[in-house]
Amino acid sequence: MSLDAYIAGLPKAELHLHIEGSLEPELMFELARRNKVAIPFDSVEAVRAAYDFSNLQDFLDIYYAGARVLLTEEDFHDLALAYFRRAAADNVRHAEIFFDPQTHTDRGVPFGVVAEGLLAGMKRAERELGVTSKLILCFLRHLDEHAAFDTLHQAEPWLDRIEGVGLDSSEIGHPPSKFQRIFERAGQMGLKRVAHAGEEGPPEYVSEALDLLHIDRMDHGNRSMEDEALIERLAASQMTLTVCPLSNLKLCVVKDLKDHPVPEMLRRGLHVTLNSDDPAYFGGYMNDNYRRLAEAVGLTREQVTRMAKNSFEGSFLSGGERAARIAEVEAYGAGG
Ligand SMILES: Nc1ncnc2[nH]cnc12
Numbered sequence: 196m197s198l199d200a201y202i203a204g205l206p207k208a209e210l211h212l213h214i215e216g217s218l219e220p221e222l223m224f225e226l227a228r229r230n231k232v233a234i235p236f237d238s239v240e241a242v243r244a245a246y247d248f249s250n251l252q253d254f255l256d257i258y259y260a261g262a263r264v265l266l267t268e269e270d271f272h273d274l275a276l277a278y279f280r281r282a283a284a285d286n287v288r289h290a291e292i293f294f295d296p297q298t299h300t301d302r303g304v305p306f307g308v309v310a311e312g313l314l315a316g317m318k319r320a321e322r323e324l325g326v327t328s329k330l331i332l333c334f335l336r337h338l339d340e341h342a343a344f345d346t347l348h349q350a351e352p353w354l355d356r357i358e359g360v361g362l363d364s365s366e367i368g369h370p371p372s373k374f375q376r377i378f379e380r381a382g383q384m385g386l387k388r389v390a391h392a393g394e395e396g397p398p399e400y401v402s403e404a405l406d407l408l409h410i411d412r413m414d415h416g417n418r419s420m421e422d423e424a425l426i427e428r429l430a431a432s433q434m435t436l437t438v439c440p441l442s443n444l445k446l447c448v449v450k451d452l453k454d455h456p457v458p459e460m461l462r463r464g465l466h467v468t469l470n471s472d473d474p475a476y477f478g479g480y481m482n483d484n485y486r487r488l489a490e491a492v493g494l495t496r497e498q499v500t501r502m503a504k505n506s507f508e509g510s511f512l513s514g515g516e517r518a519a520r521i522a523e524v525e526a527y528g529a530g531g
């Protein structure tokens with residue numbers, strides 16, 4: 196079996212996926228029409244042509260503009276279901292998806308519309324596709340602490356169906372320390388904690404995410420590789436890193452996939468997973484990330500299997516479910 200075919204059949208969990216970043220141009224047009232929202236493009240091709248980014252902020256400007264077509268519960272349901280259908284085709288068996296409530300509540304869309312729509316899409320995906328999922332509420336780090344507290348307050352009626360909190364948006368200039376108190380509060384409420392760190396920001400932000408936010412998992416973490424002590428710390432603690440190769444390429448975090456740090460991360464014993472981040476904007480879903488990275492850096496079947504196993508180990512599935520999914524990866528690896 197070729198490595199591509201092996202990757203296609205491998206059971207995987209996706210741990211770093213912004214649901215708003217799975218909005219394909221076709222659905223963007225459909226929702227713009229349905230909701231009578233103007234968008235500054237006249238064709239799907241024109242939208243795709245605009246996806247040429249030189250850094251994170253370039254992308255975020257377009258990503259937040261695209262999200263303006265999302266208005267109703269049905270829109271959020273359709274967005275989620277479209278993602279799960281695409282993920283299921285890549286044999287993603289479990290996904291822990293981020294959403295950015297402030298992007299919507301700041302436009303007047305109530306928190307409940309966003310949450311109910313996404314939760315309905317997640318439930319349907321489990322019923323119809325067998326893909327399980329969890330929801331992670333991300334605070335936008337370019338906004339202030341007060342806005343984050345306000346968002347957590349709005350989320351209260353849904354917190355029994357929200358697994359954890361995350362931190363995303365513009366990293367440089369918005370260090371984890373800015374959100375220490377809201378993460379402390381989330382921890383007291385029993386929520387899991389994750390944060391984007393070391394995507395564009397320096398290794399110090401990674402250390403802050405560990406020391407001040409007490410994260411359970413780290414999103415990206417690329418720039419940890421600049422600090423020897425940090426590499427050793429991440430390896431010793433087996434902190435899960437949700438790495439996103441095609442995102443890193445599109446946002447110029449790496450110049451070429453051949454330069455991607457994943458092989459070195461694996462060599463140093465880091466607990467790496469592969470993920471798609473914002474697949475509609477970055478040109479590939481889960482299997483594209485595995486395949487294109489494997490081709491560029493020459494990953495082995497063992498490395499690929501290791502990362503799929505890591506994805507279930509690093510998930511927030513409960514012990515029994517997690518063990519069962521890990522056993523599936525092992526059985527596939529043994530038979531493949
Ligand atoms: N890659 C990324 N980094 C930070 N914030 C984001 N929001 C959506 N995608 C993101």
Ligand SMILES: [Zn+2]
Pocket residue numbers: 211213363391414472
């Ligand atoms: Zn991300």
